[in-house]
Amino acid sequence: MKILYVEDDLSGTLDRLIRLFSKYLNKKAVDDLRSLTNDEYGGTTDEIKEVVESTNIIEIADSFPDALQKLVNDYERYACFIVDRNLIDKKPYSFQEINQIDHNYDEALYEKYREREGDYLLVWLGTKSPSVLQKFNFLSAYPKDHIRGIETIQTFIDMKKFKEEQFFDK
Numbered sequence: 001m002k003i004l005y006v007e008d009d010l011s012g013t014l015d016r017l018i019r020l021f022s023k024y025l026n027k028k029a030v031d032d033l034r035s036l037t038n039d040e041y042g043g044t045t046d047e048i049k050e051v052v053e054s055t056n057i058i059e060i061a062d063s064f065p066d067a068l069q070k071l072v073n074d075y076e077r078y079a080c081f082i083v084d085r086n087l088i089d090k091k092p093y094s095f096q097e098i099n100q101i102d103h104n105y106d107e108a109l110y111e112k113y114r115e116r117e118g119d120y121l122l123v124w125l126g127t128k129s130p131s132v133l134q135k136f137n138f139l140s141a142y143p144k145d146h147i148r149g150i151e152t153i154q155t156f157i158d159m160k161k162f163k164e165e166q167f168f169d170k
Contacts, residue, residue, distance in 0.1 A: 001079035003058045006067040006118065007139070008090040010048040010060065011041065016139075017052060020082065024057045063091035064117040068101050068124070075125060081136045085118035122162075123152050130161040137166045 003024070007013055014037045018030055025033070032051045036043030049060045059078075061067035064087040070078075095110040102124070113120040118138060126133050133156055156162040 002056075002077060003080045003082065004061060004067070004070060004078045005052075005058055006061045006081070006083040006087065006121070008062055008064075008084065008087045010045050010062055011036075011043055014043070014048070017048070021052065021055075021058055024055050025052070026055070029054060063087060063093060064120075065093050065097050065101060067117075067121060068098060071121060071124060072101055075128065075132060079135060081121075081125070082139060083118040083121055083136065084139045085116050087117040088115055119153075126152065126156050126161070130156060130159065133162040136162065 003021075005017075005020075010017070014033055018025070018033050018037075022030060029051050033048070036047060036051070045062050049062065052058050052060055059070070061070055067083070067087065095105075095107060098105045098110065105120075109120065122133070122136055122138070125136060153162060157164065
């Protein structure tokens with residue numbers, strides 16, 4: 001089982017990566033990430049992914065299409081999901097790109113979840129398997145009450161399938 005970490009701004013979150021995953025990263029991986037932190041540009045997405053994914057425990061999705069593809073194809077293989085809520089700032093995507101992955105994703109959903117793509121991932125998982133929500137954690141600079149689809153998520157909270165404690169401030 002793996003951890004799926006979904007974040008579109010990897011170079012801006014190296015300290016958080018180290019903090020979140022230090023117990024899964026070996027000393028060399030931590031040192032490599034710290035050296036990328038000291039790099040003027042913070043390292044490329046591919047460099048960061050290579051270091052973190054070398055653990056064979058953590059898998060990174062750095063865009064909404066990439067994350068949705070991983071969930072649609074194989075969400076059961078992940079023991080934990082750590083998801084940033086806004087996934088369009090660094091990695092723009094098109095409606096058509098998402099619709100090819102999830103045919104239920106229409107223009108209304110695109111408008112509703114634009115700039116809160118992590119909310120869509122939570123709702124998508126909850127409708128497939130509510131029990132998997134216990135493995136889902138949000139990274140957000142926004143309060144819980146700003147979730148798109150809050151009614152659905154509140155239902156998951158009421159059913160004890162999701163907890164407010166699964167929200168983490170960025």
